Amino acid sequence: MGNGADAALAGMRRLHAPDRPGPSWTARGNGQLAAVAGAFTVAQLVLVPPGTGLGWDEAVYVSQVSPQAPAAFFSAPRARGVPLLVAPVAAWSTSTPLLRVYLAVLSGLGLYLALRAWRGLFPARVLAGAGALFATLWVTLFYAPQAMPNYWVAVGALACVGCFLRARADRYGRAALWGVAAGAAVMAWMRPTDAVWVTLPLLVLAAFTRRARLAAVLVAGLAAGAAEWVVEAYVSYGGLGQRLSDASRVQGGLGWNFAVDDQMRSLGGRALCRPCTGPWPEPVLILWWCALPVLAGLGLAVAHRARRTIRTLVPLVCATTAAVPYLFMIGYAAPRFLLPAYALLAIPVADGLFRLAATPGGRWRPVGAALVALALAGHLAVQYAVVDHTVDRTAAARRAWARTAAELHRLGVRPPCLLTGHEAIPIAFYTGCASAQTRGNNANTTEAEILRTTRRIPVAVLSGPAGRPPAYARTWEVRRSGDVRIHLAPHGGPA
Incomplete structure (x- = not known):
């Protein structure tokens, strides 16, 4: 009887003890994760050419630290994480290819570190598979080398949740606590409100299980980021409440907005779907998105049978809360908004796919493995087609901005100078000018101030194909650059 009781107690201890991989498993697992991260970096450099110009939002972020142009207006929802991220390169170099390579390498390192946070919680092959699934999504490949915050919220979320689960399993592991704080800080550094949505389930779980130390570390990380x-809210935006209100207004007013269909419309490669009208993408382009909930449910079922329910359920719940504001609270869509949810879903989905393809003992199921391989091959083909189309379209738009900037230079609009109107923010960055707007989400000046500026430096008003210039610029000289009309202020100001 005594021996039987001892054996039962030993079995219970093994069941509830944190997984501690042996040295050989660790070495093998790290190698797989490093291979995935390295391939991810190479794929970015091949599929998203480093010479692709900066986009609208990128111009805003990079201009905060770049010598290329004056800082663009920084609206209320934005955070300073991206300017700080790009500062090591952008503060001294105006080379876009160099910045892209830097971000591609850094994003590969970020993915590797985020996946490492899950060691011991899932088998190495599941983590490597999850990394590959996330890294091969077109939206991940397209945005990881860009000066944008969403990818970094995603890897921060992945690291934070993984370290949270490790810290929860091992009360005495300090490294995991540091990982929780770092992951939370990175998310809050990039997008504070996203960080709150991602970590909300973690805070609830820590409070419910009376893990005060873990909750305190998580809150400290969020506060630091x-x-x-x-x-800045109190210094420049009239207080925290006002900044949150302004951020809501910029995003169209947060509240009940069913945007699931908007997100699906954007899956064909639309960087911003606002307003989200027009035809839906081909069904094959959205099939993977519709399959995600099913595969996540499969992963949860597999985890339950493998007695790792909590470590699967937690990322699923965090992915859900991360997606809620972008599926049900804003009236438009951008595929990058859901990157944190995709990163957190990747591990349960990979776990489920491996179970379809192999037995619990690791032996391949011939039929299951063949079907999974076929589905993944089709999935990769779809992702490649979308990223290729998206890169071509966005690169063409950015070349048009560069041509407009060159035409402005030819017309004598050179730094110091000011642009306002249609697409003024990115074109001003390409030109080296300041940008200003009198209305809309980026309003930061008045017509009177613009007219006063014309007495000191070159000023141009840009109007689009269907737009009209403001009344004060309708008598100015007009030139064209593609579809953009350039209204040049008279030298020395209006008569």
Whole structure:
């Protein structure tokens, strides 16, 4: 009887003890994760050419630290994480290819570190598979080498949740606690409100299980990352409440907005679907998105049978809360908004796919493995087609901005100068000018101030194909660059 009781107790201890991989498993697992991260970096450089010009939002972020142009207006929802991220390169170089290569390498390293946070929680092959699934999504490949915050929220979320689960399983592991704080800080550094949505289930779980230390570390990480954003709210936006209100207004007013269909419309490669009208993408382009909930449910079922329910359920719940504001609270869509959810879903989905393809003992199921391989091959083909189309379309738009900038230079609009109107923010960055708007989400000046500026430096008003210039610029000289009309202020100001 005594021996039987001892054996039962030993079995219970093994069941509830944290997984601690042996040295050989660790070495093999790290190699697989490094291979996935390295391939991800190479894929970015091949599929998203480093010479692709900066986009609209990128111009805003990079201009905060770049010598190329004056800082663009920084609207309320934005945070200073991306400017700080790109500063090591952008602060001294105006080379876009160099910045892209830097971000591609950094994003590969970020993915590797985020996946490492899950060691011991899932088998190495599941983590490598999850990394590959996330890294081969077109939206991940397209945005990881860009000066944008969403990818970094995603890897921060992945690292934070993984370290949270490790810290929860091992009360005495300090490394995991540091990982929780770092992951939370990265998310809040990039997008404070996203960080709150991702970590909400973690805070609830920590409170429910009375893990005060873990909750305190998580809150400390969020506070450290969001501190600058909060301070800036009081310095430049009239207080935290006002900044949150302004951020809501910029995003069209947060509230009940069913945007699931908008997100599906954007899956064909639309960077911003606002307003989200027009035809839906081909069904083959959205099939993977519709399959995600099913595969996530399969992963949860597999985890339950393998007695790792909590470590699968937690990322699923965090992915859900991360997606809620972008599926049900804003009236438009951008595929990059859901990157944190995709990163967190990748591990349960990979776990489920491996179970379809192999037995619990690791032996391949011939039929299941063949079907999974076929489905993944089709999935990769779809992702490649979308990223290729998206890169071509966005590169063409950015070349048009560069041509307009060159035409402005030819017309004598050179730094110091000011642009306003249609697409003024990115074109001003390409030209080296300041940008200003009198209305809309980026309003930061008045017509009177623009007219006063014409007495000091070159000023141009840009109007699109269907737009009209403001009344004060309708008598100015007009030139064209593609579809853009350039209204040049008279030298020395209006008569």
